[in-house]
Amino acid sequence: MKYGDKIFYSSGTLGKKRRWNTYSSHFQAWKDGQTGYPLIDASMRELKMTGFMSNRGRQNVCSFIAIELNLDWRLGAEYFEEALLDYDVHSNWLNWANGAGVSVCTGGRLNRFNIVKQSMTYDKNGDYLRLWCPELLSVPNDFIHTPWLMSETEMKECGVILGRDYPSPIVDPAIHGGGTANSSSHSRSKKQVKAGGSAGSNKDSILPVMKSLPTGIYEFDKS
DSSP: OOSTTGGGSTTTTTTOOOOOBOOHHHHHHHHHTOSSOHHHHHHHHHHHHHSOOOHHHHHHHHHIIIIISOBOHHHHHHHHHHHOTTOOHHHHHHHHHHHHTOOGGGTTEEEEOOHHHHHHHHOTTOHHHHHHOGGGTTSOTTTSSOGGGOOHHHHHHHTOOBTTTBOOOSSOTTTSSOTTSSOGGGOOOHHHHHHTSOTTOOTTOSSOOOOOOOSEEEEOOOO
């Protein structure tokens, strides 16, 4: 085999080393569907309960953990190996390496998915989100994809308080795709976003947070 067992290395078959974060709480939140990003949470809860996730969902959650959270992509690959009923070692590890931008198959391109845009495009009315995140059942359609944009008054009106009834985003939506998905008049301050939870918290990490790249496709230097 040309690449031996490199598919199981953090640098993948591309051999491009990246400095991954070590946020154990972020990985657990991703795994349990408690990230504060409804589409990610719904997808991960479906996987946990059924052993299944759509192909689009798999791409979204991979992009989120590898790019937005900058966690070692192998954590996700290993969890899929444990949770998926249709697990296949070849497609699983290759697709994860592709999604993390460490595979020669994609030439090192890194395709970052805009999670809010994906959510609004493929689940316009939030039916999927409400099915797997029932705590969001009463959230209006205007905020179902971006509950962090609700004001304190709007949260009280629908009976969903971030940090109490549903998690606050574990990373800042203004940086990680979602801060302006709805009208700017609905935008919440960073203080409001962080009030109910640990958005951007790095208490259990020994590495700094890597700021996300803009949505798009990138090529890593192979040197």
